[in-house]
Structures are given as structure tokens and as C-alpha cells.
Amino acid sequence: MGIVICCASLLVAVATVVASADQELTLSRDGQSEYVIVIPTEATPVEQTAARELREHLAQVTGATLPVVSAGKSANDKPRIVLGDGPLTRELLPGFEPAKLSPDAVVIKTVGRDLILAGHPRRGTLYAVYTFLEDTVGIRWWTASETHVPKQPTLRVPPLDVAYAPKVADRATRYLETSDGCFTNHSLVTEDEQRTMGVFSARLRLNGHDHYSIPDEYGGPNGLIGWVHTFYQINGLLPVEKYFDQHPEWYSLVKGERRKQYSQLCLTNAEMREEMVRVVKERIRANPGATMISISQNDWQGYCECESCQALDEREGSHAGTLIHFINAVAQEVEKEFPDILIETLAYQYTRKPPLHVRPRHNVVIRLCSIECSFVETLAEGKDEANVAFREDMEAWSRISPQLYIWDYVTNFREYLAPHPNFHVLAPNLRYFVRHGAIGIFEQGDSGCRVGDFVRLRAWYLAHLLWNPDADEQRLLDEFTDGYYGPAGPYVRQILGAMSEAGCRAGIPIRCFMSDTRGWLTLNDMNRVMKLFEQAAAAVADDPVLAQRVRRERLTLDHVWLQRWDTLRGEARRTGVEFMGPEAPEAALVEFRELLEKHRVGEYRQGHRMPADFGSEFPFFLRKRIPPAEPPEPCRGRAQEDWLDLQEADYIPRTEANSYRIEKDEAASNGFTRRMPNTHHIWACHSYPLGDYGVTDGSRWRVCLQVRCDANTDEGTAMTVGVYDDAERRSIVSKSIPVAQIRGKEYRLIDLGVHPLGSLAYAWAAPVVREPAEVEAVYVDRVFMLREK
Numbered sequence: 001m002g003i004v005i006c007c008a009s010l011l012v013a014v015a016t017v018v019a020s021a022d023q024e025l026t027l028s029r030d031g032q033s034e035y036v037i038v039i040p041t042e043a044t045p046v047e048q049t050a051a052r053e054l055r056e057h058l059a060q061v062t063g064a065t066l067p068v069v070s071a072g073k074s075a076n077d078k079p080r081i082v083l084g085d086g087p088l089t090r091e092l093l094p095g096f097e098p099a100k101l102s103p104d105a106v107v108i109k110t111v112g113r114d115l116i117l118a119g120h121p122r123r124g125t126l127y128a129v130y131t132f133l134e135d136t137v138g139i140r141w142w143t144a145s146e147t148h149v150p151k152q153p154t155l156r157v158p159p160l161d162v163a164y165a166p167k168v169a170d171r172a173t174r175y176l177e178t179s180d181g182c183f184t185n186h187s188l189v190t191e192d193e194q195r196t197m198g199v200f201s202a203r204l205r206l207n208g209h210d211h212y213s214i215p216d217e218y219g220g221p222n223g224l225i226g227w228v229h230t231f232y233q234i235n236g237l238l239p240v241e242k243y244f245d246q247h248p249e250w251y252s253l254v255k256g257e258r259r260k261q262y263s264q265l266c267l268t269n270a271e272m273r274e275e276m277v278r279v280v281k282e283r284i285r286a287n288p289g290a291t292m293i294s295i296s297q298n299d300w301q302g303y304c305e306c307e308s309c310q311a312l313d314e315r316e317g318s319h320a321g322t323l324i325h326f327i328n329a330v331a332q333e334v335e336k337e338f339p340d341i342l343i344e345t346l347a348y349q350y351t352r353k354p355p356l357h358v359r360p361r362h363n364v365v366i367r368l369c370s371i372e373c374s375f376v377e378t379l380a381e382g383k384d385e386a387n388v389a390f391r392e393d394m395e396a397w398s399r400i401s402p403q404l405y406i407w408d409y410v411t412n413f414r415e416y417l418a419p420h421p422n423f424h425v426l427a428p429n430l431r432y433f434v435r436h437g438a439i440g441i442f443e444q445g446d447s448g449c450r451v452g453d454f455v456r457l458r459a460w461y462l463a464h465l466l467w468n469p470d471a472d473e474q475r476l477l478d479e480f481t482d483g484y485y486g487p488a489g490p491y492v493r494q495i496l497g498a499m500s501e502a503g504c505r506a507g508i509p510i511r512c513f514m515s516d517t518r519g520w521l522t523l524n525d526m527n528r529v530m531k532l533f534e535q536a537a538a539a540v541a542d543d544p545v546l547a548q549r550v551r552r553e554r555l556t557l558d559h560v561w562l563q564r565w566d567t568l569r570g571e572a573r574r575t576g577v578e579f580m581g582p583e584a585p586e587a588a589l590v591e592f593r594e595l596l597e598k599h600r601v602g603e604y605r606q607g608h609r610m611p612a613d614f615g616s617e618f619p620f621f622l623r624k625r626i627p628p629a630e631p632p633e634p635c636r637g638r639a640q641e642d643w644l645d646l647q648e649a650d651y652i653p654r655t656e657a658n659s660y661r662i663e664k665d666e667a668a669s670n671g672f673t674r675r676m677p678n679t680h681h682i683w684a685c686h687s688y689p690l691g692d693y694g695v696t697d698g699s700r701w702r703v704c705l706q707v708r709c710d711a712n713t714d715e716g717t718a719m720t721v722g723v724y725d726d727a728e729r730r731s732i733v734s735k736s737i738p739v740a741q742i743r744g745k746e747y748r749l750i751d752l753g754v755h756p757l758g759s760l761a762y763a764w765a766a767p768v769v770r771e772p773a774e775v776e777a778v779y780v781d782r783v784f785m786l787r788e789k
Contacts, residue, residue, distance in 0.1 A: 023110065023158075024156050024157065024158055024159065025110055025113065025157040026154070026155070026156050026157075027058070027062065027081075027155045027156070027157055028062035028063070028064045028152075028153065028154060028155045029153075029154050030153050030154060033062065034078060034079055035079050035080065035081055036066060036068070036078050036080055037051050037054060037055055037067065037068045037081045038069055038071055038081065038083065038088060039069075039070055039083050039084055040070070040083075040085060040086030040087075040088075040089075041070045041071050041072045041086065043070070043083075043084060043086075046122065046125065046126050046218065046219050047083055047084035047125050047126075048217070049217045050083050050084065050117070050126040050128075050129045051068045052068075053126070054066075054083070054117070054129045054133070055068055057133050057137070057139055058133075058137070058155075060149045061137055061138075061149055061151065061152050061155060062153055062155050064153075066081070071086045079114060080113075080114045081114070081115045081117065082114055082115070082117070082118075083117050083118065084125045085098045085118060085121060089116060092109075092111045092114060092116055093107070093109065093118075096118070098118065098119060098120055098121050098124060099120075101119060101120040101124060102120065102165035102166075102169075103120055103122065103165075103169050104119070104120055104122070104123050104124060104165065104166055104169070104205070104207065105119050105120045105124050105163070105164065105165035105166075106118075106119040106124050106127050106128040106131050106162065106164050106165075107119050107124070107128060107163055108128050108131060108132055108161075108162035109161050109162065110159050110160045115157065115160070117132055120165075123202075123207065126202065126218065126219055127205050130202075130203055131162070131205075132160075136158075136160065137152075137155065138150045138152075140479075140483055141203045142460060142480065142484045143177055143200070143459075143460075144177050144178070144193075144196045144199075144200035145196065146484070164468075166205070166466075166468065167434050167468075167469055168434060168438065168441050168467075169439045169440060170222050170291075170405065170439060171205070171207055171441065171463070171466035171467065172206060172209065172211060172440075172441070172442040172443065173206060173208075173442075173443045173458075173459055173462045173463055173466070174210055174442070174443065174444045174445050174447040175446055175447065175455055175456075175458065175459040176189070176197075176447060176448060176449060177197065177456060177459050178204065178211065179197070179201070179210045188448060188602045188603070194213045195213060198211065198212075198214040199214075199218060201213070201221075201463075202215075202219060204459075204460065204463035204467075205463070205466075205467045206463050207219065207221055207222050208221060208442060209222055209223060209224035220289065222292070223289045223291055223292070224290065224291070224292045224293070224294060224344065225283050225284065225290045225292070225293040226283070226294040226295075226296075227294060228294055228299075228346065229297065229298050229346075230294045230295060230296050231264055231265050231295075231297055231298050232265075232298065237283070238250065238265065238275065238279065240260050240261075240263075243275075244260045247271070247272070249266060249269060249272075250266055250271070250272035250275075251263045251264070251304075252265065252266060252302050252303060252305070252306075253266065253304050253305050253309075254304075254305060255305070262300050262301075262302050263302040264298055264302050264303050264304060265304070266304045266306055266309060267309060267322040267325070267326040268304075268306070268308035268309050268312060268322060268325075268326070273329055276295070276330055277333045277334065280295065280330060280334055280343075281334060281337060284337075284338050284341055290341065291340070292341065292342040292344045292365060293334075293341060293343060294344045294345070295327060295343055295344070295345055296344065296345045296346040296348075296367070297323070297345075297346055297348065297351060301349070301350060303319050303322075303350055303351075312325060315356075315357070316355035316356050316357055317355065317356040318351070318353040318354060319350045319351050319353075320347060320351040320352070320353060320354055324345075324355055324358045324359075324360055324364075325358055327343055327360070328358065328361045330343060331343040331361045331364050332361065334363075335361075335363050339363075342364070342365045343361075343363055343364050344364075344365040344366075344367055344405060345364065345365070345366065346366075347367065347368045347393065347397060348367075348368070348369050352369075353393055353396075354393065354397050359401070360401045360402065362402050364401070364402075365401075365403050365404070365405050366397050366401045366403075366404050366405065367405040367406070367407055367440075368390075368393065368394055368397060368407070369406075369407040370406070370407070370409055371409055372386040372390065372511070373387050373390050374386060374387055374509035374510055374511055375409070375422040375425060375510055375511065376421055376504055376506075376509070376520075377425065377504070378428045378429055379391055379394075379428075379429050379432055380428060380429070380432040384509045394406075394436055398436035398437045402437070403439040404433070404436065404437050405438065405439065405440035405441070406433045406438045406441045407442050407444065408441060408442065408443050409444050410426060410444065410445050410458065410462070410512075411444070411445045411446045411452065411512065412453075412514050413512055413513055413606040414514055414515060414605050414606070414655070415515070415516060416448070416449040416452045416453075416603060416604055416606070417451065417556055417559040417601075417604050418514070418516060418517055418556055418559060418560060419453050419517060419521065419529075420453045420499075420510075420514075421499040421500050421504070421510060421520065421521075422500075422503070422510070423454075423458075423496045423500055424497075424500040424504075426458070426462060426473075427465055427473035430443075430462070430466070431469050434469045441466060443462045443466070445459065445462075447606070448607070449601060449603050449604065450599055450600055450601055450602050451595075451601045451602075452556065453556050454553055456484070457477075457480050457481065457492075460480055461473075461476055461477065461480060477493060478493070481493050484549065485536070485549060485550060486539075486540055486546045487540055488536035488537070488539045488540045488546060488549075491532045491533070491535050491536035491539065492536060492550075492553070494532050495529055495532045495533065495536070498525065498528055498529050498532065499521075499525075499529065502520055502521050502522065503520050505520075506519060506520035508727065515686075516560075516564070516652070517560050517563075517564070518688060518689050518691070519726060519727075519760055521560065523571050523572060523575075523577055524577065526557070526560065526561065526568065527577070527579075527580045531580070533550070533553075533557060536550045537550050537551065537554075552595070552599055555592065555599075558582075558588065558592050559592070561581035562582070562585055562588060562592060562620075563618055565581060565582070565585045565618065565619070565620045566619045566620050567619075567692035567693070568581055569581065570692075570694070571694070574694055585618075585621075586620075586621075586624075589621070592615070593614060593615065596610060596614070605655060619688075620649075622648055622649035622662075623649045626647065626648050626649065626670060626671075626672050627670050627671065628670060629645065629647060629670035629782065631643070632645060632669075632704070632706075632782065632784045634704070635784060635786060638786065641694065642786065643786050643787065644690070644784060646687050646763065646782060646784065647782055648662050648672055648673075648674060650687050650688055651674065651685055651686055651687055651688070652686045654684050654686070656680070658679065659676065659680060659682045659684040660674055660675060660676045660684040661674075663675050665779065665781070667745055667746060667747060667781075668747065668779075668781040668782075669706070669781050669782050670782075673779045673780065673781050674779065674780045675777050675778075675779050676719075676767045676777060676778050676779075676780070677777045678709075678718070678767045678768060678770040678772070678775045678776060678778065679769060679772075680766075681766050681767060681768055681769055682766055683765070683766045684766060685763075685764060685780045685783075686762060686763075687762045687763045687764070687783060689760045689762050690758070690760075690762065690785075691758075691759025691760060695757055695759060695761070696758070696759040698756045698757065698758050699788075700757075700787070700788040701755065701756075701757050701786060701787055701788065702751070702753065702754045702785065702788060703723055703733070703752040703754075703755065703757075703783070703785050704749055704750065704751050704783070704784050704785070704786075705721055705749075705763070705780060705782070706747040706748070706749055706750075706780070706782050706784075707719065707721070707737065707750060707778060707781065708742050708743070708744060708746060708747045708748060708779050708781075709739060709742050709744075709776075709777065709779065710775070710776040710777050711743045711775040711776065712773060712774060712775075712776075713739060713774045714740035714743060715739060716738070716770065716774070716775070717737065717738060717739065717768050718737050718738065718739040718741075718742055718767070718768065718770075718775055718778050719736075719737050719742075719765060719766060719767050719768060719778040720735065720736050720765070720768060721734070721735055721750060721763075721764065721766075722734030722752065722763070722765075723752065723755060723762070723763050724761065724762060724764060725758060726761075727758055727759070727761075728758070732757070732761060733755055735752060736768075737750060739774075739775055742778070747779075747781045754788050757785075765783075
């Protein structure tokens with residue numbers, strides 16, 4: 001009996017099995033079973049759910065339906081699967097005290113012919129059932145609607161002795177398969193789908209506050225009151241509409257005045273603090289299932305500059321100084337009535353740098369956000385400036401704070417339908433958070449999209465790593481890809497690897513708001529991945545279900561082919577490199593839209609539903625609708641490779657509402673112009689990088705624009721224009737254009753001079769904010785460039 005081995009589990013970190021054939025349990029033989037499922041006489045709703053889940057899944061596996069009986073009615077001569085906390089469990093496990101276990105801890109143990117599945121009172125028994133069904137029985141819940149159930153009429157169970165408590169107490173992933181959180185567009189899912197999402201989240205042992213749809217009988221989510229930015233922006237604790245007029249001194253002093261809009265709180269105001277304590281206690285009483293409440297800054301600047309706040313922040317070396325002093329004072333008062341409630345606040349933007357002296361109390365949680373970072377390199381070792389800064393701040397907070405909560409970003413929110421080359425950093429980053437005291441991790445992914453960059457794999461993979469950060473990530477990846485994609489699995493892994501390699505090789509920061517894949521995904525990379533998708537499709541051609549899964553995953557690559565068709569096709573012709581994209585992009589776009597509709601895509605970027613005419617701003621599509629112009633006068637007679645004329649199809653589409661529109665203009669060179677209202681200062685005219693047009697050698701180019709404006713004055717500035725280089729992360733040239741220079745219906749030439757330009761340089765133009773009565777809008781007819789010899 002003396003051999004001790006690790007349990008063959010991807011999920012359970014602390015699990016040992018005493019290998020002995022004579023202690024093996026036979027739960028069923030040839031579809032028949034003697035076992036009964038025993039629950040406590042007064043079983044909780046979660047324990048009842050655990051019994052039902054176990055019974056139903058074992059019936060699917062073995063064909064045998066086990067009776068569920070209460071402890072008082074169980075027969076001692078029958079072998080038993082004992083669930084939950086009751087006298088029978090305590091008799092079989094002397095010393096078992098579930099209330100003393102860590103949250104969500106599980107206990108799985110064979111005792112004689114009996115099997116015990118128990119744990120922490122709230123969810124432990126249910127999680128023990130799911131762990132047993134997954135690790136020992138072999139069930140896999142791939143998605144909310146796709147499950148692998150092995151068929152084993154004879155089911156044998158080895159001796160088990162498992163005790164495991166997850167290192168991450170609050171675990172959340174935001175994908176449309178799992179999360180019904182506050183940024184989820186609820187119109188995308190039905191009520192039945194919401195419940196299914198909640199059950200799937202429970203089966204993945206997710207419990208974070210973002211998983212609102214987890215039913216109470218499945219343990220429900222950990223309750224967070226207020227979510228985030230709660231000073232008064234979201235679910236506001238002290239809303240300005242209620243308090244400001246009578247108590248302006250409670251709010252930030254900014255540039256000498258107490259501000260009602262885009263402000264924060266005056267955190268050294270004692271009277272305001274007393275009201276905050278009262279409101280917080282009131283909110284907690286109204287939410288008895290909550291475990292945390294958010295008291296956090298609004299999502300903008302506007303910190304208080306009054307004498308008291310300024311002095312405290314200067315002494316602490318950070319604006320987090322006033323924040324933590326304030327949060328500690330509130331937490332101290334709240335603890336007197338609610339000792340188990342944690343007070344959560346943000347270390348975000350101007351408060352991310354830790355204070356020099358004050359330390360967060362034991363009932364305070366600091367939530368850090370990685371939103372500025374580059375996600376093509378790890379947060380622990382990455383050299384990007386934003387990664388270094390985040391690392392320094394997080395490690396400093398971990399030295400002074402008893403617990404951290406991490407808000408991590410694992411998708412490209414601007415382009416859900418584009419590949420995002422970050423898969424290789426998911427596991428290292430998560431472990432880095434755990435090493436530095438993260439008790440909660442929120443992985444924000446594609447919350448509104450059913451057709452993203454392997455979103456089903458990512459949701460499953462991250463959930464399993466949150467449950468056990470020490471799990472072997474390669475085994476997890478192999479398990480999902482082989483199990484969900486079948487023979488295509490090895491090719492899927494190569495696709496993920498090829499994308500990560502491309503991102504790393506590019507040497508540029510890849511953040512969570514990228515306009516497209518230019519700058520890191522080359523034509524050679526596209527061809528390589530396309531071949532792998534073709535091999536994957538061939539491997540599952542005889543299985544319609546697997547073939548559909550593979551085809552759906554290729555849609556992100558199809559999106560890149562269509563979005564960049566003109567420039568990739570042009571590059572292939574210039575260089576002689578193979579072009580594996582569609583030869584007929586119009587037909588490919590029709591198929592693409594049909595597949596998106598078939599798979600109920602939802603959103604294509606955060607907060608934006610997929611429009612029926614999606615792709616109408618792709619350059620190849622615009623060029624069909626908008627005629628070309630005659631070459632600019634200075635370019636005529638020059639060799640074609642020595643000049644560029646950038647028109648409407650050469651500018652990146654923007655998503656900001658009312659930032660621009662393409663409209664007809666007889667004065668424009670091709671009859672169309674880009675109109676930008678003077679209500680914003682967005683670079684709403686932003687060309688594609690010049691490498692798309694063959695500019696890769698750093699040669700010198702004269703840059704010119706033809707622009708005009710509608711105005712009722714000659715005073716002030718109408719717009720700004722320039723050239724920026726993403727590779728060097730610097731402005732090459734920028735210029736403010738006076739109203740007087742471009743006012744009127746005729747386009748005026750703006751010469752920005754001669755500059756060396758690389759492949760990631762681009763031209764841009766933006767309005768400045770003006771009163772409509774002064775300057776209404778600016779117009780860009782064209783941007784053209786001439787190579788200097």
C-alpha cells in the first residue's frame with residue numbers, strides 16, 4: 001500500500017492518492033449501481049444542487065441513476081456517496097469542521113466503500129462534486145452548451161484523499177459564455193441563456209462579482225456592492241444631485257472652485273466622511289449576501305486641491321495618501337458593525353502610486369488595473385515603460401497591503417474580431433498576481449462577442465487557472481484543444497503560437513485598445529496561419545460539428561484579410577510573396593457577414609453591436625463607392641513609387657460617435673471629403689501606416705494636405721495636423737492651422753516639410769474644440785506625399 005503519487009488532475013494542487021487496487025471503488029458495473037447519494041437531513045439549497053448535479057451527470061456517464069436520500073433514511077448496508085456537512089460526514093471524517101475551511105475549499109475522500117464530497121459551507125460541497133466529476137470521472141464542460149461526457153457503464157474510482165483551497169478567493173472572467181456583468185449588453189442573451197451562463201460559471205468554479213447570473217442554489221457570486229467608480233459616478237454613494245448644493249465643500253476643490261461635474265470627493269472633510277460611513281452601512285444592510293463594498297474614485301481626474309488634501313498628499317508622496325487615510329477611517333467604522341465586510345478601492349490613474357507612510361487596514365482591498373500595459377510581454381518581466389511602471393506600483397502595493405485585487409485586460413476591446421497575440425502571457429501574468437497577494441482576479445475579455453479570438457478556449461483556460469494557478473498551462477491547452485477541436489487540436493495550438501510569435505517579433509507594445517493588426521501581423525504571418533487553418537479544416541472535414549468550430553475560429557483571420565485586403569494584396573504583388581487571402585473580397589465579405597449572423601456575433605468591439613453593413617469602411621469597399629482623383633499637381637509626371645495620394649479609403653475608421661463623416665464635396669479632388677466637426681480633438685483623420693504603401697526604408701518624403709474649414713471668424717486655430725511614428729513613439733511633425741489660412745469653400749495646401757518616414761509612420765488631422773458659431777467643421781480632401789531624391 002505504500003506508494004504515494006500525485007493525483008492525475010489538472011485542477012487540484014494538493015491531492016494525493018494511496019495506490020491500492022483493493023481499495024478501489026466500483027461506483028457502477030455494466031450500467032448498474034448499488035450506491036446511494038446521501039445528503040444532510042436539512043440539506044442547504046446548494047447541497048441539494050450538488051446532489052442533483054452528481055446524480056444527473058453520473059447517470060449520463062454510467063447509465064445508472066443513483067437514488068438521493070437524506071442521512072436519516074440511508075441504509076448502512078449500502079455503499080454511499082456522502083455529500084455536505086452532516087452527522088454522517090463528521091462520523092466518517094472526525095475533526096471535519098467546514099466553517100473553519102477557507103472559502104470554496106473542497107474535501108474529497110474515500111473511506112472504506114464510501115466516497116465523501118464536502119467542503120466550505122457556501123459552495124464547497126458543490127465544488128467538490130464538480131472537481132470529482134472533472135478530475136476523476138472525466139467530464140468536461142467546454143462551453144455553456146457543449147459538454148464532453150465519457151461513457152463508462154463500469155466506473156471505478158481510485159482511493160482519493162483531496163483537500164484543496166483555491167489561492168484566489170474571488171475569481172472572474174468576462175466572456176459572453178460566462179459573465180453577465182455590468183458591461184455585458186443584456187439584449188444579446190435571453191433569460192434562459194443568462195441562467196445557462198450562470199450554471200456554466202459555477203461548473204468552472206468562478207465566483208466573482210461579475211458573474212451575476214450564477215443562481216443562488218449554485219452558490220451565487222461573491223457580492224460586491226457598487227461595482228466601481230462609486231464616489232458618485234456609478235451607483236454613487238454621495239451623488240452630487242443629492243448633496244452638492246447643500247455641501248459643495250464635500251467635493252473637490254479644482255483650480256480654486258468646488259466642482260460639481262468631473263470631480264472627486266474632498267477626502268479630508270470629516271463631515272463628508274461621517275455621511276459616507278452612514279451610507280455605506282445602509283448599503284451593506286440592504287445587501288446581506290455581499291462580501292465587499294466599493295468606495296472608489298470616479299473614472300476621471302479632478303482630485304481635491306484644497307489645503308488639507310494637498311498637504312496630506314505631499315506628505316505621502318502620492319494622491320493615494322488622502323485616499324487611503326480616508327478609506328481606512330471609513331473601514332474602521334464599518335468593521336464595528338460588519339467585521340467580515342471588505343472595503344475595496346482603486347489604485348488607478350492618479351492614485352496608482354502607493355503612499356509613503358499610511359498602510360491599508362486589514363479589511364481594505366486595493367484593486368489595481370493593468371489597462372495601460374503591453375500584453376505581448378509579461379507584466380513580471382516586460383520592458384515596456386507601462387509594464388515597468390505597473391510592476392513597480394504593484395510590487396510596492398503588495399509590500400504594504402494585506403490583499404490586492406487585480407483587474408486584468410485580456411482582449412483587444414477595439415477589435416474583438418481581430419487576433420490578439422497575448423495567449424502566452426495569460427498564465428504567467430495570473431501567477432504573478434497571485435505571488436504578490438492577489439485575493440481576487442478579474443480577467444476582462446470579450447464580454448459582448450461570440451466570435452472572437454478563440455474566446456471559448458480563453459474563458460475555459462483562464463477559469464481553470466484561476467481555480468488552480470499552479471496547473472500546468474500546456475496540459476490545460478492540450479486538453480481543451482484536443483477535446484474541443486479533435487484532430488484539429490495540434491493545428492490550433494500552432495496557430496496560437498504563430499500569433500504570439502508574430503506579436504513578440506514585432507517589438508512594439510500591443511495594448512488592449514488596438515485599431516487593427518498593422519504593425520505586428522505581416523503578410524508572411526497571415527499566410528502561415530492561413531495554411532494552418534486549412535490543415536485544421538482538412539483534419540476534421542468528415543465531422544460537421546468540429547468543422548464548424550474550426551471555421552468559426554478562422555473568422556478573426558478572415559477579418560484581417562478583408563480589413564487589409566488592398567495593402568496585403570499590393571505587398572504580395574510588389575514582393576512576389578504568396579497571397580493566401582480571398583481573390584474576390586466582395587464575395588468573401590458576403591460570406592463573412594453570413595457567418596457572423598449565423599453565430600450570433602453580438603458586438604464587434606466593446607459597446608458596439610455588429611451593424612448590418614459591417615465592412616462598408618474597409619478600403620476595398622470604399623474604393624468601389626468613391627472614385628479616384630486625378631494625381632495632385634506636384635505628383636504628375638513622377639514615377640508611381642515616388643508619390644502617394646491618400647483619400648477616404650486610406651484612413652482608419654473611427655468608432656467615436658460623431659467624430660467624422662464622409663460626404664460629397666464638389667470642391668474636393670474626387671468629389672468626396674472627410675468632415676470633422678469642431679466639437680472634439682480626436683485624430684479622426686488617421687492614415688494607415690505607410691508600410692502598407694511600400695514605405696519601409698526611412699526615405700525622405702514631403703508631406704502635404706489639402707484642407708479647409710467652415711467658420712464665421714478668422715480668429716484662432718481651426719485644426720491640427722501632423723505625422724506620427726508608432727515604432728519610435730514620437731511625433732515627427734505637428735502643426736496648428738489658423739482659421740484664417742483655410743477658411744472658405746476652397747481647399748488650401750498645407751506643406752509639412754520633408755521628413756524621413758518609416759513603415760509605422762502615419763499622417764493625421766484633427767479639429768480643435770470651438771464654439772459652433774465660430775468654427776463649425778474642418779474638411780480633409782487628401783494627404784499626399786512626394787519622395788525626395
